[in-house]
Amino acid sequence: MSGGVDSSVAAALLVEQGYEVIGMMMRLWSEESDSCSTHNRCCTPEQLNDARRIADKLGIPFYVLDTQEVFRNTIVEFFIDQHRQAFTPNPCIECNRHIRFNWLLNNALALDADYLATGHYARVMLGSDGVYQLRAGVDDSKDQSYVLSVLRQEHLKQVMFPIGEYPKSEVREIAARFGLPTASKKDSQDLCFLGDGDYRRFLRDYAPEVMEPGPIVLKNGQIVGEHQGLANYTIGQRKGLNISYSEPLYVIGTNPYRNALIVGIADDLGKDHLTAKRVTWVNDQNVPTAPFRAEVKIRYKAKSMPAWITPLPEDRIAVKFDHPLRDITPGQGAVIYHGDQCLGGGIIERDSDATVETPVSQVNVTLV
Amino acid sequence: MKNRRSVYLDHSATTPTDPRVVEKMLPYFTEFYGNASSIHGFGRKAEQAIEDAREMIAKILHCDPIEIVFTSGGSESDNLALRGAAWTAQQQGRGNHLITTPVEHSAIGRTTAQLAALMGFERTLLPVDRHAQIDEEDFIAACRPETTLASVIYANNEVGTIAPIPQLAQIAHERGIWLHTDAVQAAGQLPLDVEVLGVDLMSLSAHKFYGPKGVGVLYVRKGIDLVPSQTGGSHEENRRAGTHNTPAIVGMAYALQWAYDERETRIAHYRAMRDQLITGILAHISDVELTGHPQDRLPSHASFVFDGIDSTKLLMHLDMKGVAASGGSACKTGNPEPSSVLLAMGYPAEQAIGTLRLSVGLQTTPEDVEYAVNAVADSVEKLRKLNRVLSS
Numbered sequence: 001m002s003g004g005v006d007s008s009v010a011a012a013l014l015v016e017q018g019y020e021v022i023g024m025m026m027r028l029w030s031e032e033s034d035s036c037s038t039h040n041r042c043c044t045p046e047q048l049n050d051a052r053r054i055a056d057k058l059g060i061p062f063y064v065l066d067t068q069e070v071f072r073n074t075i076v077e078f079f080i081d082q083h084r085q086a087f088t089p090n091p092c093i094e095c096n097r098h099i100r101f102n103w104l105l106n107n108a109l110a111l112d113a114d115y116l117a118t119g120h121y122a123r124v125m126l127g128s129d130g131v132y133q134l135r136a137g138v139d140d141s142k143d144q145s146y147v148l149s150v151l152r153q154e155h156l157k158q159v160m161f162p163i164g165e166y167p168k169s170e171v172r173e174i175a176a177r178f179g180l181p182t183a184s185k186k187d188s189q190d191l192c193f194l195g196d197g198d199y200r201r202f203l204r205d206y207a208p209e210v211m212e213p214g215p216i217v218l219k220n221g222q223i224v225g226e227h228q229g230l231a232n233y234t235i236g237q238r239k240g241l242n243i244s245y246s247e248p249l250y251v252i253g254t255n256p257y258r259n260a261l262i263v264g265i266a267d268d269l270g271k272d273h274l275t276a277k278r279v280t281w282v283n284d285q286n287v288p289t290a291p292f293r294a295e296v297k298i299r300y301k302a303k304s305m306p307a308w309i310t311p312l313p314e315d316r317i318a319v320k321f322d323h324p325l326r327d328i329t330p331g332q333g334a335v336i337y338h339g340d341q342c343l344g345g346g347i348i349e350r351d352s353d354a355t356v357e358t359p360v361s362q363v364n365v366t367l368v
Numbered sequence: 369m370k371n372r373r374s375v376y377l378d379h380s381a382t383t384p385t386d387p388r389v390v391e392k393m394l395p396y397f398t399e400f401y402g403n404a405s406s407i408h409g410f411g412r413k414a415e416q417a418i419e420d421a422r423e424m425i426a427k428i429l430h431c432d433p434i435e436i437v438f439t440s441g442g443s444e445s446d447n448l449a450l451r452g453a454a455w456t457a458q459q460q461g462r463g464n465h466l467i468t469t470p471v472e473h474s475a476i477g478r479t480t481a482q483l484a485a486l487m488g489f490e491r492t493l494l495p496v497d498r499h500a501q502i503d504e505e506d507f508i509a510a511c512r513p514e515t516t517l518a519s520v521i522y523a524n525n526e527v528g529t530i531a532p533i534p535q536l537a538q539i540a541h542e543r544g545i546w547l548h549t550d551a552v553q554a555a556g557q558l559p560l561d562v563e564v565l566g567v568d569l570m571s572l573s574a575h576k577f578y579g580p581k582g583v584g585v586l587y588v589r590k591g592i593d594l595v596p597s598q599t600g601g602s603h604e605e606n607r608r609a610g611t612h613n614t615p616a617i618v619g620m621a622y623a624l625q626w627a628y629d630e631r632e633t634r635i636a637h638y639r640a641m642r643d644q645l646i647t648g649i650l651a652h653i654s655d656v657e658l659t660g661h662p663q664d665r666l667p668s669h670a671s672f673v674f675d676g677i678d679s680t681k682l683l684m685h686l687d688m689k690g691v692a693a694s695g696g697s698a699c700k701t702g703n704p705e706p707s708s709v710l711l712a713m714g715y716p717a718e719q720a721i722g723t724l725r726l727s728v729g730l731q732t733t734p735e736d737v738e739y740a741v742n743a744v745a746d747s748v749e750k751l752r753k754l755n756r757v758l759s760s
Contacts, residue, residue: 027702064702110754
C-alpha cells in the first residue's frame with residue numbers, strides 16, 4: 001500500500017470479498033528533498049500516514065518494510081548504469097522484476113500469505129488450458145501490463161490485481177464509497193526516487209560522468225555540433241540541438257563508446273525493426289520457437305503496433321513492424337500482445353550492440 | 369491463520385490497568401471532579417485524594433510526601449529532573465558538567481544531548497560492558513569539580529540490566545553530585561526505597577505497574593530546588609505547573625501500593641514465566657543470544673539478538689501469529705536503525721538490528737510462553753529461509 005487511491009481500493013475490495021488482508025508498504029530509497037517540495041515522491045511521512053489510516057479504516061494490519069538498500073542497489077544503480085551506457089531504462093519494469101514480484105512477493109509468502117495483491121491496472125486470468133494469462137486492465141488509458149510483462153506462471157499463480165477490472169473513474173468512486181480519504185488524490189507520476197521529478201538533474205548529481213559533453217555526429221561520422229551529455233536527449237528529439245544544417249536534424253541514436261550523439265534527417269528517423277534481450281514469456285512453460293504475428297508496444301504510453309516476432313537464441317527476439325516507428329529507444333521494454341493479452345517482453349537493444357558486447361561501466365557511484 | 373492465540377508479551381511497553389485501580393479512579397471523573405487548587409469543597413475533595421495518594425507513594429519510596437512531584441509520566445519526570453536540576457546547579461554557579469550512560473531511555477539520552485548541544489552543558493557518556501553495566505571506576509574517573517548531576521537508568525528498558533544504584537549514589541555524594549535514576553522499568557519489581565538507593569531524583573511512570581497512562585512521579589530530595597521546565601500555576605510547590613489529573617494520580621497510588629503489597633508473588637510469577645521463555649528460546653533456536661545481564665536483570669524481562677534477522681520483520685511475523693513483542697530497533701516507518709543500546713554494548717550493527725524484547729506480566733501463563741516460543745522459533749526459521757531465497 002502506497003497511501004494512494006489504487007492500492008487502497010485494491011485492499012478495500014479484497015477485504016469486502018472476505019480475504020484476510022495484510023497491508024504492506026515498501027519503504028523505498030529516494031532522494032532527500034526539502035519538506036516544502038510538493039513533488040509526488042514516494043514514501044513520505046504523509047503517504048505513510050495515509051496508508052496507515054486507510055489500513056486502520058479497513059481493519060487490517062499494516063507494516064512498513066525497509067526496502068531501501070535492495071531498491072537502491074538494484075533499481076537506482078541500474079537506472080544510473082543504464083544511462084551510463086546511453087540506454088533509456090524503464091526502472092518500473094526492473095522494480096517489478098526484482099523488488100515487487102520477487103523481494104516483496106517472497107516476504108509475503110514467508111508470512112504465509114497465499115497471494116500478493118497490488119494496485120496495478122492489469123488482470124490475471126486462468127485459461128481453460130490451465131495456463132495463467134496476463135491481460136491489460138479494462139481501462140485502456142491506465143493499463144499497466146507493459147511494466148508487468150516480466151511476470152511468468154510462477155508469479156501469476158500467486159498475484160492479484162483487484163482494480164484491473166475497473167476504469168479509474170470507478171476506482172475513485174469505490175474509494176469514495178469506502179470513505180477512503182484518497183478518493184480525490186492526484187495520480188502519482190515520475191520516478192518515485194527522484195526528489196523533484198527531474199531525472200536529468202538527478203543524473204547530474206549522482207552520475208555527472210553521464211552528463212559529459214561530446215560530439216554530435218551524422219551517420220557518416222561528420223561532426224556537426226556538441227551535445228551536453230547523452231542523457232539529455234531522446235530518440236526523435238529535434239529541439240535543443242543547436243545545429244545549423246540544411247535540413248532539420250533529429251536524434252536517431254547514440255554511440256556510447258565515443259560519447260557521440262547521432263543525428264539524421266527526417267528520413268533517417270523511422271525504423272521498422274528492433275531486437276530485444278532478456279526476453280521473458282508469460283507462458284514460460286511453452287515458449288514460441290517460430291516467427292508469429294503479434295502487436296508490440298515500445299514504451300509505456302505507446303500504442304501496440306502490428307509486427308512479426310522472431311524468437312532468437314539466448315532469450316532474444318527480433319521484431320519487424322508492418323510500418324516504421326519514429327521512437328524506438330534502446331533500454332525501453334518491447335512488450336508483446338495478442339489483443340489485450342500480454343505474452344511477454346524484453347529490453348530493446350541498440351542496433352550496434354546486437355553484435356558487440358555492451359561496454360562495462362568503469363565508475364561506481366555511491367549513493368547517499 | 370488457524371489456532372491463533374493472543375499473547376501479550378510487551379509489558380515493558382505498557383501494562384493493562386488493574387480493574388481494581390480503575391474502580392478507585394472512577395469517582396474522580398464524575399463525582400469528585402473539582403480542581404484540587406480550588407478553595408471550595410469540590411476542590412478540597414480532589415486535593416484530599418491527591419495528598420492521600422502522595423502519602424501512599426511516599427511511604428513506598430520511604431520519603432517525605434513533599435518530595436513527590438506528580439507529572440504526566442516517565443518522559444516528563446526525566447525532563448524535569450535533568451533540566452530542573454542542571455539549570456539549578458548552573459544558576460548556583462556550581463558547574464555545567466553532566467554524566468550519563470549510552471544505554472539510557474531516549475527521554476534521558478535526547479534531553480542530555482540537547483542540554484549539551486544548545487544550552488551550554490557538557491556531557492560525558494560512561495562506557496558500558498557487554499551486559500550494559502557501567503564500571504564504578506569509570507564513574508569515579510568521569511567526575512570533575514564542575515560535575516553537578518549524573519543520571520543512570522535503574523533497570524534498562526531494552527536489555528533489562530539492573531545498575532548498582534546505591535554504590536553509584538555513594539560515589540556521587542562524596543563529590544557533591546546529584547544522582548538521578550530513571551526507575552520507570554524498575555518500579556513494581558525492584559526496591560524503590562530512596563534511603564537505600566541513595567538517589568536524589570527518581571522517575572516513575574504508572575502505566576508500567578498496572579496503573580493508568582499519562583501520570584508519573586518525580587521524587588526530588590529535599591533541598592534540591594528545581595527550576596521548573598513547565599511554568600504556569602504554582603502547583604506541586606512551583607515545580608510542575610498544570611491542573612492535577614486527580615483520577616490518574618489516585619489510580620497510580622493504588623497501583624503502586626498493590627504492586628509492592630503483592631511484590632513477592634508477582635516477582636515469583638514473572639521469574640517463572642521469564643525463565644521458561646529464555647530456556648525455550650535458547651533451546652529451540654540457533655544463533656541467538658540473551659542480551660543484558662543473565663542474572664542482574666528485571667524479573668519480567670527477556671531480550672535477545674538473532675543473527676540474520678531484521679527486528680521489524682520479526683515483530684511483523686509475531687504480530688501475525690498474535691504475539692505482541694517489541695525490539696530495540698523496531699520502527700514503524702520502515703527506516704530501522706540498529707539499537708544504539710546494543711551498539712554501545714559492543715554488538716556489531718548487523719546484530720544490533722535483530723533484537724527482540726519479550727516482557728511477561730501478571731496474566732502470562734505457561735501456555736502463552738510455550739506458544740510464544742514456538743511462534744518465535746517458526747518466525748525466525750521462516751525469515752532465515754527468506755534470506756536464503758532472496759540472496760540466492
